[in-house]
Amino acid sequence: GAVVSQHPSRVICKSGTSVKIECRSLDFQATTMFWYRQFPKQSLMLMATSNEGSKATYEQGVEKDKFLINHASLTLSTLTVTSAHPEDSSFYICSAREPGQGVHEQYFGPGTRLTVT
Amino acid sequence: QKEVEQNSGPLSVPEGAIASLNCTYSDRVSQSFFWYRQYSGKSPELIMSIYSNGDKEDGRFTAQLNKASQYVSLLIRDSQPSDSATYLCAVDTGRRALTFGSGTRLQVQP
Numbered sequence: 725g726a727v728v729s730q731h732p733s734r735v736i737c738k739s740g741t742s743v744k745i746e747c748r749s750l751d752f753q754a755t756t757m758f759w760y761r762q763f764p765k766q767s768l769m770l771m772a773t774s775n776e777g778s779k780a781t782y783e784q785g786v787e788k789d790k791f792l793i794n795h796a797s798l799t800l801s802t803l804t805v806t807s808a809h810p811e812d813s814s815f816y817i818c819s820a821r822e823p824g825q826g827v828h829e830q831y832f833g834p835g836t837r838l839t840v841t
Numbered sequence: 842q843k844e845v846e847q848n849s850g851p852l853s854v855p856e857g858a859i860a861s862l863n864c865t866y867s868d869r870v871s872q873s874f875f876w877y878r879q880y881s882g883k884s885p886e887l888i889m890s891i892y893s894n895g896d897k898e899d900g901r902f903t904a905q906l907n908k909a910s911q912y913v914s915l916l917i918r919d920s921q922p923s924d925s926a927t928y929l930c931a932v933d934t935g936r937r938a939l940t941f942g943s944g945t946r947l948q949v950q951p
Contacts, residue, residue, distance in 0.1 A: 758937075819938070830931070
């Protein structure tokens with residue numbers, strides 16, 4: 725299957741600072757990528773859909789000014805958590821679907837564990 | 842009603858038994874269905890996909906789809922302790938992202 729990478733795998737930051745997470749599709753071009761958040765023992769929550777060359781589409785309840793998404797190329801999307809607070813501590817996972825005709829399977833990156841102190 | 846429903850579990854089976862995981866979905870036009878496995882602290886991993894009614898086998902895994910009943914299941918034969926994880930059912934509802942169920946936690950007892 726397709727490979728999606730994420731960096732960093734873990735990050736600890738202080739409250740009020742910003743953190744950038746990178747998501748890359750390694751063996752295919754992804755015009756669309758997805759950002760999820762998962763709190764301990766809870767299900768995946770889709771935060772936003774990242775669109776190459778255009779604005780991201782945010783799910784209801786997700787603050788677009790706090791979670792900045794940039795999809796500047798066909799293989800890279802970034803999520804920046806601005807003015808981070810302890811309640812933003814979570815597991816952030818990006819995902820991408822292979823383009824083209826037919827069924828599009830969705831592959832996940834390994835995730836980034838964010839801890840805000 | 843949630844779009845994709847799964848029993849949260851935990852489903853506990855002894856080693857060597859068959860584990861049966863179930864999922865129902867509400868959107869009749871859905872055409873593609875996926876099972877992901879998620880170990881604690883890790884991201885989901887795609888293990889099976891199914892698009893047609895009937896069974897699809899891959900090693901110890903069998904996915905079953907019944908579109909008339911809007912039901913998809915995953916059977917794991919000869920369950921191993923390493924199969925202990927949360928299994929997520931995902932459905933292509935026509936949106937760009939798949940729609941995920943909340944997952945069923947499987948525990949395989951040695």
